[in-house]
Every structure is written in C-alpha cells, then in structure tokens.
Amino acid sequence: MRVSVGGMRETGPIQLVPMTPEFLEALLADRREDSEQELRISLFADYPDEDERRFLAVRLRQMQEDARFQTWSEHAFVLRAQMVGHGGYDGPPGNNAAQAPDAVEFGYRGAGRRPPLRPGYFRRPTLRRSRSLGSSAS
8 A cells, every 4th residue: 555654745757655664574584575565566676775674663663662653654655666776764752862752854776786876874854843744743
C-alpha cells in the first residue's frame, strides 16, 4: 500500500513507500524474499551493505521504542517496483539538529551499486514547520 505519510507524497515515477518494522526485521534477518514481499518491491542484490544494516537497525529500534517513528522515519524510493534509495525524517518534530520543537530533519541515500540517485548518504537539514508537514500524517 502506498500512502502519504508525514507530508511525503507519491510524485511522478518515484513512489515513497513507508519502510515498515516488518520489512526492516525481515531485511535485517536476511529474509530477503519476505522483505521484498512486505513492500511489494525488488531490492538490488548488494543491498543492504554493513553500513546500511547498522543504520536500518537503529531506525528499527526507534520504531519499536516509540510508535511515532513509524510515521516519521524511512520511506523506500521506488521506481518501477525497484527500490532505488530511501529517505526520511530523523524522527518526529523536535528530533532535529536545531532542536526546534516544531521542525523536522530529512536525509536520503541511494540503495545498491547502480541506483539512479547519487550513491552515498547526503544529509541536508530541511527544517519546516511541523504544522504544514504533520497535517496529512496519520
């Protein structure tokens, strides 16, 4: 199911699909087929690498400890059913470098060795009022 979460919407050919705890659990347990079925996507053969595993394990733990992170966390960037990257908020409003109570921070990275997005992790704080982002969150 593709949904609008935390102000993120399906745009053009790239869809933003929430990474569920079930997806992350299966992916981190090397149950690749289960993880692909959970989001109805395909993953690059070399995804995830060790750095990515550590990052996603932190996100999974955050989701398990605080349900708000399930809305304000990672989303797969999906192009023609292939995950090409992912991005998301660092957490719910207030969880950001500026420690602004009404702001969020956004980051993204490519997935696999040949994604159409530049590889690597690029953090670019995007601070916005949570009122405008949170109004469509469910």
